[in-house]
Each structure stands twice: as C-alpha cells, then as structure tokens.
Amino acid sequence: MTLSKLAGASMRSILRNKMRSFLTSLGIIIGVCSVIVMVAVGSGSQAQIHGQIAAMGTNLIMIMPPRGARTANRLTLADIQKLRAESSYAGAITGEVRMSGTNVVGGDSYWTTSVFGVEPDYVKIKDWPVESGEFFDDRDIAIRSKTAVLGTTVASRLFPGQDPLGERIRIGTTPFTVVGLLASKGSNAMGADQDDVVMVPLDTAINRLMIDGRINSIEMSAVSEDLMTAAQVEATSILRESHKLAAGVDSDFTVMNQSQIIQTASQTARTLTALLAAIAGVSLVVGGIGIMNIMLVSVTERTREIGIRMSVGARRRDILLQFLSESVFLSLLGGCVGIALALAVSFCLQRFLDTPTLVRPSVIAASAGFAAAVGIFFGFYPARKAANLYPIDALRYE
Amino acid sequence: MAIIELRGIRRHYLVGEITIRAMRGIDLDVGIGEFVAVMGPSGSGKSTLMNTLGCLDKPTEGSYVLDGLETTGATPDEFADIRNDRIGFVFQGFNLLSRTSALENVELPLFYDRSGSRANPKKRAKAALEEVGLGNRLDHMPNQLSGGQQQRVAIARAMVKDPAFILADEPTGNLDTEMTLEVMSLFQELNDRGKTVVMVTHEPEVASYAKRVIAMRDGAILSDAPVGERRRASEDLAAWRKRHALLAGEEGSP
Numbered sequence: 001m002t003l004s005k006l007a008g009a010s011m012r013s014i015l016r017n018k019m020r021s022f023l024t025s026l027g028i029i030i031g032v033c034s035v036i037v038m039v040a041v042g043s044g045s046q047a048q049i050h051g052q053i054a055a056m057g058t059n060l061i062m063i064m065p066p067r068g069a070r071t072a073n074r075l076t077l078a079d080i081q082k083l084r085a086e087s088s089y090a091g092a093i094t095g096e097v098r099m100s101g102t103n104v105v106g107g108d109s110y111w112t113t114s115v116f117g118v119e120p121d122y123v124k125i126k127d128w129p130v131e132s133g134e135f136f137d138d139r140d141i142a143i144r145s146k147t148a149v150l151g152t153t154v155a156s157r158l159f160p161g162q163d164p165l166g167e168r169i170r171i172g173t174t175p176f177t178v179v180g181l182l183a184s185k186g187s188n189a190m191g192a193d194q195d196d197v198v199m200v201p202l203d204t205a206i207n208r209l210m211i212d213g214r215i216n217s218i219e220m221s222a223v224s225e226d227l228m229t230a231a232q233v234e235a236t237s238i239l240r241e242s243h244k245l246a247a248g249v250d251s252d253f254t255v256m257n258q259s260q261i262i263q264t265a266s267q268t269a270r271t272l273t274a275l276l277a278a279i280a281g282v283s284l285v286v287g288g289i290g291i292m293n294i295m296l297v298s299v300t301e302r303t304r305e306i307g308i309r310m311s312v313g314a315r316r317r318d319i320l321l322q323f324l325s326e327s328v329f330l331s332l333l334g335g336c337v338g339i340a341l342a343l344a345v346s347f348c349l350q351r352f353l354d355t356p357t358l359v360r361p362s363v364i365a366a367s368a369g370f371a372a373a374v375g376i377f378f379g380f381y382p383a384r385k386a387a388n389l390y391p392i393d394a395l396r397y398e
Numbered sequence: 399m400a401i402i403e404l405r406g407i408r409r410h411y412l413v414g415e416i417t418i419r420a421m422r423g424i425d426l427d428v429g430i431g432e433f434v435a436v437m438g439p440s441g442s443g444k445s446t447l448m449n450t451l452g453c454l455d456k457p458t459e460g461s462y463v464l465d466g467l468e469t470t471g472a473t474p475d476e477f478a479d480i481r482n483d484r485i486g487f488v489f490q491g492f493n494l495l496s497r498t499s500a501l502e503n504v505e506l507p508l509f510y511d512r513s514g515s516r517a518n519p520k521k522r523a524k525a526a527l528e529e530v531g532l533g534n535r536l537d538h539m540p541n542q543l544s545g546g547q548q549q550r551v552a553i554a555r556a557m558v559k560d561p562a563f564i565l566a567d568e569p570t571g572n573l574d575t576e577m578t579l580e581v582m583s584l585f586q587e588l589n590d591r592g593k594t595v596v597m598v599t600h601e602p603e604v605a606s607y608a609k610r611v612i613a614m615r616d617g618a619i620l621s622d623a624p625v626g627e628r629r630r631a632s633e634d635l636a637a638w639r640k641r642h643a644l645l646a647g648e649e650g651s652p
Contacts, residue, residue: 005509016497308493311454312555313482313510315475391454395493 010325014333024294025334027287028374032338032367033345034280039363040346042273044356046266053262059091059225060125061232062256063218063239074243074252075215077206080119082242083218089231092121093220095202097210104198106158106169106178113154115171115198117205125219133165133180136201144204149180151195169198174208176200228257281370287334288374295327295382306386307394320387327379328372335371339364400463401562401594402428402451407460409446409617420446421457422617428563428596433589435605435625436598438614445567447614448598452485452565453477465562482510486556490568492548494540494555500527501536504555511559526554530584546577553584563594570604579638582607583631607631 014021065073080095087093097117104111116122120137123130136147148169155164164178185194206213222231236255243252256264299306306319314322342364346357404426411418420443428434438444449455450462453469454477462469465484472480481487486507494503501523508519527533530550540548549569556564566585570578586607589595597608605611606629613620 009509012498304493305495308495309506309510310478311452311481311487311493312507313478315478315510317475318510392449395454395489 006321006325007329009322010329013322013326014329020294021330021333024291025287025330025337027290028284028331028334028371029287029338029341031280031284031287031374032335032371033342034283035277035367035370036339036342036359036363037345037349037357038276038280039273040342040357040359041349041355042269042276043358043360043363044350046269046273047358048356049265049269050262053258053265059222059228059231060258060261061090061220061222061228061235062261063220063235064216064254064256066250066252066254073214073216075218076213077203077215079239079242080215080218083220083235083238086238087220087231087234089222089227089234091221091223092124093218094119094122094125095215096122096217096219097202097205097214098216099205099209102171102198102209104154104158104169104171106164106167107160107162109158111154111157113151113196113198115200115205115209117200117202117209119202122199122219125221128185129183131181131183132163133178135180135199140201141203144207145201146174146176146204146208147179147201148176149182149199150178151182151197151199152184153193153195154198155181171198171200172209232257284367284370284374288331288378291327291330291375292378292382294330295323295379296385298326299323299382299386302386303389303394303397306389307391307397310389310391311395316387319389320383323383323386324376324379327383328375331371331375331379332368335368338371339368400427400429401465402426402596403461403463404450405461405463407447407450407457407462409443409450409455410458420617421450423460424617424619426612426619426622428594430594431589431592433585433595433607433609434597435608435611436596436614437600437602437605437611438620439600442614443617444598444614446617448565448567451596452487453480478510479512482507483513483559484562486553486559486561486564488549488552488556488564488566488569490571492540492545492552492572494548494551496540499537499539500532500543500551500554503540503551504558506555507559523554523558526558527551529557530554544577545573546580549573549577549581550584553581553588557588557593563596564588566595566597568599569597570599570601576635576638576642578604579631579635583635586631 063075065075075095077095080093083090084093095118098114099117100114101112102115104113104115119141120135122128123135130149131152133149135149136145139145140147148171150158150164158164158169159167164181167178169176169178182195182197182199187193200209220231220235222228232255236251239253240251245251309319343359346359349355350357404424407421407424408419409421411420424447436444436447446455450457453464453472464480467480467484469477469480487493495506501520504523504526505519508522524533524536527536530553532547532550532554535543535547540551543551553564564585569585570581573581582604585595585597589609595608599605606625606627608625609628610622610624612622
C-alpha cells in the first residue's frame with residue numbers, strides 16, 4: 001500500500017462525513033487561528049515600538065538609573081553640566097524629570113497630567129516640533145523662567161477652542177505662562193497618549209516643583225553614528241568621575257544606546273506575546289482532544305469496516321496508518337483553514353481596528369507543524385485501538 | 399492434489415472457567431475444483447472451522463496446510479497476507495463497505511496487495527464485476543443494489559485476486575429464493591471453471607448444489623459424502639422464474 005493510496009483513502013473517508021469532519025477540525029481551526037493572531041498582534045506592537053524608537057534617530061544615547069537596582073538615583077543637574085562641559089562626542093543633551101499625576105489649573109478648569117522638566121535640546125532629540133509659539137530656550141533655563149509648553153491634549157482640556165498662548169496656568173501652586181504648543185504626536189505603542197503632557201524648563205521644575213532634585217534620565221545624541229560607542233564610553237567615564245566612583249565599583253547609572261533601548265522596550269511586548277501564544281496553544285491541545293474523541297467514536301462505529309479490511313488482507317499496520325492518517329489529515333486541514341482564517345483576521349485587525357499585526361512565515365510553519373503533531377499524538381491511541389482488533393470480533397460486530 | 403489439508407485440528411476457548419471445545423480433532427482434505435458444503439446445527443463448530451479455514455483464527459492444536467503452505471506458525475501479518483493472497487471471503491451479511499462504490503469495494507483486496515503486481519487494479523476489479531454480471535453497476539453504492547447484487551459484488555471481491563479457494567459463510571442466509579438461486583448458480587458457474595468453493599450453510603436445499611456435503615456435530619465431522627442428486631441452480635432459477643411469471647400472468651388475466 002503506497003502513501004498516495006493511503007492518503008486517498010483517508011481523504012475519501014473524511015469527505016464521507018463532511019459535517020463531522022468540519023466540527024472535529026473546528027477545535028484545531030480555532031487553536032491555530034488564535035495562536036497565529038495572538039503572535040501577530042504581539043509582533044505587530046513590538047515592530048511598532050521598534051519603529052517609534054528608531055524614528056528618534058539612530059544616534060540616541062540614554063542615561064538612566066540602573067534598572068531594578070536598589071541603589072538610589074544619583075543623577076543630578078551637576079552631571080548634565082559636567083557632560084556638557086567635558087564630552088567631545090555628545091551633540092544635543094537634555095535632562096528629563098517626569099512628574100505624573102500632577103494637577104494643572106488653567107482657564108476655567110483643571111486637568112491631571114504629566115509634567116516634564118526638560119531642556120531646549122529635548123525637541124531636537126525627540127524630533128518633536130512646536131506647532132505654535134516657541135519652546136523655551138537656554139535663557140529660560142538660566143533664569144528658571146516659569147514658562148510652559150503644552151501638549152495638544154492638555155491644551156484642549158484647559159482651553160477648549162481657544163489659543164492657549166500667553167495664558168496663565170498653575171502647576172501645583174506655582175503659576176506659569178504658556179509660551180508654546182507642541183505638535184500632536186498621538187499615542188505610543190503601549191497606547192498612552194503622548195500629547196497629555198506639559199513641558200517646563202528643567203531647572204525650574206527641579207527648583208520650584210520637586211523636592212529631591214533627582215534627574216529621571218539624561219538623553220543625548222552622539223555627534224555622528226560612528227561615534228556612538230565612543231560617546232557611550234566617554235559618557236560613562238565622565239559620570240563615574242562625577243559620582244566619584246572608585247575603579248571596580250559598579251556604576252550607579254546605566255548608559256544605553258538605541259538598540260539596547262529597543263531591546264528593553266520590546267522585552268515586555270515579547271513576554272506578553274509568549275503568554276498569549278501559550279494560552280492560544282492550550283486551545284490547540286483541546287482541539288486535539290476533540291479529534292481523539294471523534295476518532296475513538298469512529299473506530300467503534302467502523303469496527304465492521306475494520307473487520308472487512310482485515311479479512312481481505314489488511315495488516316495491523318495498514319489499519320493503524322489508515323486511522324492515523326485520517327486524524328493527521330483532519331488536523332492538517334484544520335491547520336490550513338486556521339491559517340487562512342488567521343490571515344483574514346490579522347488583516348481585518350490592521351485595516352479596521354488600527355491594531356498593528358505582523359504575521360511571520362515561521363509562525364505559520366510552526367503552527368501547521370504543531371497541528372500535524374497534535375493529529376499524530378491524539379490520533380495514535382484510537383488508531384492503535386483499531387489495529388489491535390481481532391478480525392473475527394470485528395467482523396461479527398453489530 | 400489437496401488445496402486444504404487439516405490434521406488433528408482442535409480449538410478450545412476459555413469462557414470464564416469453562417473450556418469450550420469447539421473443534422475436537424478434525425481431519426479434512428479438500429481437493430482442487432471441489433465444491434464443499436459444511437452443514438450442522440449452531441454450536442456444531444462449523445463457524446469455528448470456517449474461521450480456521452479462513453485464517454481468521456488460529457487452532458489450539460493441529461496443522462493446516464493451505465495450498466502447500468503450512469500456516470500453523472504464522473504471525474498475524476503473515477495471516478493477513480495469506481487471506482489477501484489465497485482466500486476469497488463471501489459473508490452472510492455481504493460485508494461491503496458502505497458509501498463505497500461496487501468498483502472500489504472489489505478493488506479493496508488489491509489495495510492491500512503486497513505481491514507487487516503491476517496490473518491496473520481498476521481494470522481487474524472491472525473485469526471481476528463483469529464476470530458476475532454487474533458490468534453496468536460499477537459506480538453503484540451498496541444501498542443502490544439488491545441483496546443478490548450486493549452478494550455478487552462480494553463474490554467479485556472474493557474472486558478479484560484469483561485466490562486458492564472461495565470461503566462462503568452462509569452466503570444465502572439473507573437472500574430470498576430467487577436471489578439464492580442466482581448466487582448459487584454463480585457459485586456453480588465458478589466451480590465449473592475450476593474454482594474451489596467451501597461453503598457453510600444450514601439449508602439442505604442450498605447444500606444440494608454442492609458436490610460434497612460435510613455434516614458436523616459437537617466439534618467433529620459426523621458424515622462426509624458426495625451429493626447424490628446434484629441440482630443445477632441455473633435450471634432451478636429458470637423454472638422458478640417461469641412459475642413466477644405464470645402466477646403473475648394468472649393474477650393479471652380476468
């Protein structure tokens with residue numbers, strides 16, 4: 001008995017019970033489809049994060065307190081001044097302090113938002129243009145002027161339908177004058193609204209709005225892409241000196257370049273993707289159990305057929321292969337339909353719900369392979385049960 | 399030359415704690431071209447004998463040489479090959495695959511052919527069906543065929559690999575008189591062409607179409623004798639049809 005004959009016989013037997021075959025495969029269809037869609041959504045948002053970070057420019061360097069460490073944040077304004085004074089590879093530099101959940105009062109209303117203390121280079125590094133008015137400059141930093149630049153969300157909340165330029169707002173208890181309006185940036189990969197922000201000069205923020213005076217992060221660009229590594233090494237040594245760290249002591253800050261930032265940012269997305277895929281994988285296993293169930297019923301129902309086949313000379317192996325190939329076919333068919341469905345769902349998500357999706361060929365291949373494996377694994381027991389029937393008993397079965 | 403040689407065949411079943419002796423030492427020779435009917439009441443061991451002859455069951459004791467091949471030590475796979483290669487089965491319940499065309503049913507033994515024959519299975523199956531007079535029913539499903547036609551498909555399936563002998567288990571048990579005569583005349587026709595037939599039946603009229611009748615009782619052969627007045631099923635069929643037509647004619651006339 002050749003493989004093609006076997007495949008033909010299994011195919012005929014599946015087509016003989018179209019409805020049942022479809023319902024049996026449904027578990028696999030749903031399983032494969034959800035695995036692919038989940039991974040596609042995960043990869044899509046990962047790709048979007050990559051894209052957004054890459055858009056910031058390839059020569060971006062970020063200096064942050066060490067991740068997850070218990071060491072206190074020791075980045076200060078003095079560090080920035082030292083970097084600016086001594087670094088020969090740094091282009092633009094800005095410190096950044098972030099105060100989320102700050103009440104801002106203006107116009108006739110108030111709004112709870114994030115207040116960022118930054119330096120003029122910030123808009124250059126982030127490539128974030130000012131729509132109207134202007135961003136504060138070095139002079140504002142020097143005199144700690146109480147000027148603020150609003151994100152579009154904040155502007156529309158406090159001054160709906162009005163031009164906010166020149167208006168007075170109060171951050172906490174300190175009054176500020178609105179000097180500029182940022183261009184709208186939309187939401188980031190995690191869905192947070194990036195326009196829900198008020199920017200004030202870094203020195204003003206530290207002296208007027210904060211208590212501890214610690215910088216959340218320093219962002220700088222290297223003068224050119226080739227000098228990224230040099231700039232990183234240089235920044236590290238300047239900051240170690242500034243923090244008076246002896247040789248051999250761990251740095252109390254982290255210097256990351258573009259690709260390291262991307263890595264960190266996509267870590268979460270990747271974990272989430274894996275989790276979603278695992279949950280979807282469970283449904284694939286449940287689908288496999290469905291196949292096993294139907295195959296067991298099928299073996300009982302077709303006991304007489306098995307007897308007939310044995311009486312005309314089918315060996316045990318022939319019976320085993322017949323039933324095994326039927327279950328593999330069922331799950332493969334389910335896999336193919338599931339893949340098609342997943343492509344359609346991913347397309348619709350992207351097209352109509354603006355959810356970025358990315359379907360990788362490797363994921364398709366893996367889920368098709370997994371579907372076949374499920375067919376073999378869950379089809380083996382029923383097939384063996386069929387093959388081990390005794391010819392006489394099978395023939396007499398009513 | 400004997401095609402079937404049974405020597406001292408015993409078959410014991412253990413049912414609970416009781417041993418049932420279904421066959422108690424059977425010796426039997428069947429030669430090429432014979433037409434043997436095995437008769438006996440239920441429990442006489444004729445089904446067990448049938449299973450043994452069909453290589454569906456292994457005797458507890460004794461030797462069975464089929465067409466010169468000792469089958470006693472055969473493995474299940476070898477048994478399967480023997481069934482495929484040397485035995486053509488015809489059952490009481492036809493045992494055709496449902497929702498499978500007559501042609502595909504007849505092709506089934508060729509599907510499991512391991513001899514590496516290169517002959518076109520479709521052509522061979524078609525030829526076998528033509529031989530039993532069903533050349534115009536190739537694509538019919540079993541449920542579209544009469545009982546007699548289904549049994550003829552089963553006979554074509556038994557014949558398609560040109561086996562050493564045909565083993566028929568109550569082949570007319572589910573058939574009315576006309577179909578019984580049809581099937582028996584087909585068996586006689588095949589036998590006339592040299593095919594060996596072994597048939598289990600409990601109807602004496604059916605047995606009278608064979609050449610030799612073996613009566614069994616309590617797991618042993620009670621008698622083994624040639625049929626004295628052998629009847630021709632084709633003649634009986636013609637007579638039956640004539641009488642039937644006559645009866646129908648009388649009913650129809652005023």
